[in-house]
Each structure stands twice: as structure tokens, then as C-alpha cells.
Amino acid sequence: MSPRLSDMDRAAASSDGTPDDAALIRQYRDGSLEAFNMLYRRHLASVFGRVRYMIPVEDAEDVTQEVFVAAARSLFSFRGEAALGTWLRSLTNHKIAEYYRRRGRTAEHHSIALSELTSRSKDDDPAAAEDRLLIQRALRELPASYREVILLRFAEDLPFREISKLTGRNLEAVKSLFRRAVSALRTQLEEE
Amino acid sequence: MKRHLNDRDGARLDDQLAAFTDEVLTRAGPAGTSAHPELEGMEQTVLRLHRTFPRFQPTQAAAARMESKISVHAKDALRKASPRWHSQQSRRRLLFAFAASLAAVSLLIILPSLTSNMGSVTAAALRPTYVGLAAAAVGGIVLLALWLRGRK
Numbered sequence: 001m002s003p004r005l006s007d008m009d010r011a012a013a014s015s016d017g018t019p020d021d022a023a024l025i026r027q028y029r030d031g032s033l034e035a036f037n038m039l040y041r042r043h044l045a046s047v048f049g050r051v052r053y054m055i056p057v058e059d060a061e062d063v064t065q066e067v068f069v070a071a072a073r074s075l076f077s078f079r080g081e082a083a084l085g086t087w088l089r090s091l092t093n094h095k096i097a098e099y100y101r102r103r104g105r106t107a108e109h110h111s112i113a114l115s116e117l118t119s120r121s122k123d124d125d126p127a128a129a130e131d132r133l134l135i136q137r138a139l140r141e142l143p144a145s146y147r148e149v150i151l152l153r154f155a156e157d158l159p160f161r162e163i164s165k166l167t168g169r170n171l172e173a174v175k176s177l178f179r180r181a182v183s184a185l186r187t188q189l190e191e192e
Numbered sequence: 193m194k195r196h197l198n199d200r201d202g203a204r205l206d207d208q209l210a211a212f213t214d215e216v217l218t219r220a221g222p223a224g225t226s227a228h229p230e231l232e233g234m235e236q237t238v239l240r241l242h243r244t245f246p247r248f249q250p251t252q253a254a255a256a257r258m259e260s261k262i263s264v265h266a267k268d269a270l271r272k273a274s275p276r277w278h279s280q281q282s283r284r285r286l287l288f289a290f291a292a293s294l295a296a297v298s299l300l301i302i303l304p305s306l307t308s309n310m311g312s313v314t315a316a317a318l319r320p321t322y323v324g325l326a327a328a329a330v331g332g333i334v335l336l337a338l339w340l341r342g343r344k
Contacts (some may be wrong), residue, residue: 013310028266028270029273031270033263033266033267033270036263036266037259037263037266039260040259040262041255041259044250044255044258045249048249048250048330049248052245053245053246061250061254061257061258064250064258065258065261065262066265068258068262069262069265069266069269071264072262072269072270073265073273075269076273077290128244131240131244132244132245135240135241135244135245136314145266150241153217153317154241154242154245155245155255157217157247159214160210160214172203172206175206175207175209175210176202176203176206178206178209178210178213178250179202179205179206179209179210179234182209182234182237182238183234185235185241186233186234186236189237189240
């Protein structure tokens with residue numbers, strides 16, 4: 001599996017001989033399936049990482065697939081105003097929200113017993129699976145900006161400097177947002 | 193987060209928590225937690241997140257399985273969208289070529305009249321010049337509009 005690339009790395013991918021995202025999108029629109037597969041391989045780690053943080057493990061693969069299928073259909077109208085990574089991130093968030101809507105909205109989902117959910121998980125360690133569900137639930141309860149900074153740092157493994165460039169905030173503001181986000185998550189977990 | 197921290201304390205805690213997180217995510221072993229009670233609680237949350245969601249990427253087999261399923265849908269999307277996409281593109285190219293030709297022909301028409309009538313401007317000489325100028329302007333505007341649309 002290829003190491004995770006930042007949006008800037010992907011944009012500059014042409015410097016190491018591989019086409020950048022924009023070139024691959026053009027090739028895909030011109031009929032190249034291989035170009036889309038290259039985009040998939042390039043962005044899989046970050047999409048899957050984000051999905052895995054928000055979706056029960058047994059459904060993570062399906063939701064990841066839904067993200068890329070939606071991308072394949074929508075790339076023809078993608079105008080390139082934002083980096084492809086940013087566009088995919090918002091598509092992923094949309095699919096995650098859709099997943100929970102499908103499951104009967106958050107309130108109903110909360111009424112499902114944790115023991116029932118963990119029993120569905122393929123995870124060998126029920127305690128870890130239960131903790132994962134608790135954290136996923138707590139993350140969903142956070143304000144979007146808090147959730148986003150946690151996902152960018154943990155799920156996508158982006159350094160704070162990269163998050164700063166991506167969000168247009170200065171580094172100090174990103175670190176401050178991160179601390180407030182972790183503090184809110186901690187409070188949320190204590191309430192669970 | 194209790195709001196009794198002043199800005200300097202807050203900024204220091206921001207830096208410390210960020211540095212702690214970097215250390216946890218870049219090192220295999222857990223980093224030592226802080227003696228600061230507020231920071232210590234947040235560090236425990238960072239450790240819990242890291243422990244609960246260890247670095248994990250889909251296996252080669254899972255990635256290949258997803259790729260093959262996604263490829264089927266991508267091929268389908270390509271088949272459905274391609275004619276529409278290509279007809280849009282060829283319409284745009286055709287319009288661009290028409291506007292460029294209009295502007296070029298108009299300029300060819302008006303340039304001689306501009307140079308020959310420099311000193312003596314008559315109504316008869318002006319008529320084709322104005323028509324040419326108007327056509328060139330229309331061509332120019334269409335070209336500009338297409339260029340701006342292409343930039344969006």
C-alpha cells in the first residue's frame with residue numbers, strides 16, 4: 001500500500017513522473033478507466049482512514065466503495081475549484097452522513113444497544129470494538145470543525161502544518177482548535 | 193475546557209498537546225503524559241484515540257477487491273457520461289472556432305478600410321468598417337465568454 005500523500009504532494013505528483021490529479025481527471029473524462037484506478041489508489045488511504053474513524057468496521061469497506069463510485073459519477077462535473085483531496089473529503093463526509101441517515105438517523109441509532117453492535121463486529125476484542133463505537137458516537141456529537149481537525153490529524157495523519165495550509169488557518173489557530181476539539185471529545189466521552 | 197487559562201497559558205497548552213500528539217503518532221511506544229492536570233486528561237484522550245484506531249490501511253486483497261467493484265461502476269459512469277461530455281466539449285470547440293473565425297474575418301475586412309481612409313473619412317467608407325468592427329466585437333465577446341467559462 002502506498003504511503004499517504006498530502007494534497008500538495010498529489011498536486012505535485014507529476015514531478016516524479018506520475019500524472020497529477022488534474023491530468024488523471026482529464027484522462028478519465030476522455031475515457032481512461034486506468035486513470036480513475038490510479039486516482040483510487042492514490043486517495044484510498046485517506047478516504048478509508050476517514051471512513052474507518054466514523055463508521056463501524058464491518059461497513060467501512062462498503063462506504064469507502066460508495067465514496068469512489070460517487071466520485072466516478074461526479075468527476076465529469078468536478079470543476080477543479082478545490083483540490084481533488086478536498087472534494088473527496090467532503091464527498092466522504094456526505095457518504096458518512098448518508099450512512100447514518102440510512103441506519104435510521106442518529107437518535108434511533110443511539111437506541112441500538114452497544115452490545116448488539118459489537119456482536120455484529122468482526123473484531124476479536126469486544127472491549128476494543130465497544131470503545132471504537134463509543135468514540136465514533138462521541139465524534140459524531142462534536143461540532144463539525146472539531147471533528148474535522150481530529151480526523152485530519154488522526155484519520156488522515158496530516159501534520160499540523162499541512163492542516164494549517166489546507167484549512168487556511170495559521171498554525172497557532174489550528175493547534176488551539178485541536179486542543180479545544182480534544183477537550184470537547186474528552187468531555188463527550190465522559191458523558192457517554 | 194475551563195476558561196481560566198490566560199492567552200499565554202492557552203498557547204503553551206496548545207503547543208504541548210500538539211507536540212504530544214505528534215510524538216504519539218510518529219513513535220511506536222506511548223509518550224509520557226504531562227503533570228499538568230488539564231493537559232494530562234487531554235493526553236489520555238489522544239492516547240485512547242491512537243490505541244482504539246491504530247494505524248491501519250486496507251490490505252492489498254481488500255484494496256484490490258474494492259478496486260474491481262469500483263471499476264465496474266466507473267466503467268458504467270464512463271459509458272453513460274462520455275457521449276454527453278464529448279458532445280459538450282465538441283460544441284464548445286465548434287463555437288470557439290466560429291467566434292475566432294468571425295473575429296479574424298472581420299479584422300481582415302476592417303483593417304484595409306482603416307488604413308486607406310485614415311485621412312478622409314466618408315460615410316460610405318465607414319459603413320463596412322462599423323459592420324466589421326461590430327462583428328469583431330461580437331466575436332471577441334464570445335471568445336472572452338468561452339474563455340471565462342473554461343476557467344471556472
